[in-house]
Amino acid sequence: MRAGKSNIALIGMPGAGKSTIGIILAKLTSLDFIDTDVLIQTSQGRSLQKIVDSDGHLALRAIEEQTLLNLRCRNHVIATGGSAVYSEAAMKSLSSGGVIVFLHADLQTLESRVRNFSSRGLAKTPGQSFEDLYRERLPLYEKFADITVASCGSSHEEICATIIEKIQRLG
Numbered sequence: 132m133r134a135g136k137s138n139i140a141l142i143g144m145p146g147a148g149k150s151t152i153g154i155i156l157a158k159l160t161s162l163d164f165i166d167t168d169v170l171i172q173t174s175q176g177r178s179l180q181k182i183v184d185s186d187g188h189l190a191l192r193a194i195e196e197q198t199l200l201n202l203r204c205r206n207h208v209i210a211t212g213g214s215a216v217y218s219e220a221a222m223k224s225l226s227s228g229g230v231i232v233f234l235h236a237d238l239q240t241l242e243s244r245v246r247n248f249s250s251r252g253l254a255k256t257p258g259q260s261f262e263d264l265y266r267e268r269l270p271l272y273e274k275f276a277d278i279t280v281a282s283c284g285s286s287h288e289e290i291c292a293t294i295i296e297k298i299q300r301l302g
Contacts, residue, residue, distance in 0.1 A: 235272070235279050
């Protein structure tokens with residue numbers, strides 16, 4: 132880990148494996164784990180999809196931004212929601228507290244993993260396709276990432292080992 136930086140924030144598309152990889156990575160690095168989607172659902176008392184259905188996708192993005200800005204933690208792996216990258220302020224906050232890792236997967240892999248696209252609670256515009264969402268977000272993930280790691284074609288443990296190795300090289 133870089134000096135003074137204690138968190139590992141995982142960013143990426145829905146289906147990239149942020150929550151699954153995050154839990155394993157936390158165990159391997161002896162860090163605590165936070166899933167911001169769970170924080171949002173707990174604080175709001177409803178699912179992400181219900182937030183989108185009742186208040187719209189921009190409301191979910193605003194709630195996600197506030198959740199990330201309010202995080203006060205050290206020594207955590209943080210699995211962010213896929214739309215975290217829409218907030219420059221949230222990404223700067225995550226970057227100031229740690230390393231940002233983009234879990235990258237190709238569109239075909241993501242589409243095969245995300246079968247509940249219309250009911251998953253995604254912060255997307257009405258009628259936006261998964262491919263459109265991917266193409267919109269990809270440059271943002273690349274912009275904010277300190278490290279990019281492929282999240283397909285390897286086991287979860289191999290992906291975590293690659294993340295750890297790349298973080299150590301940053302140090």
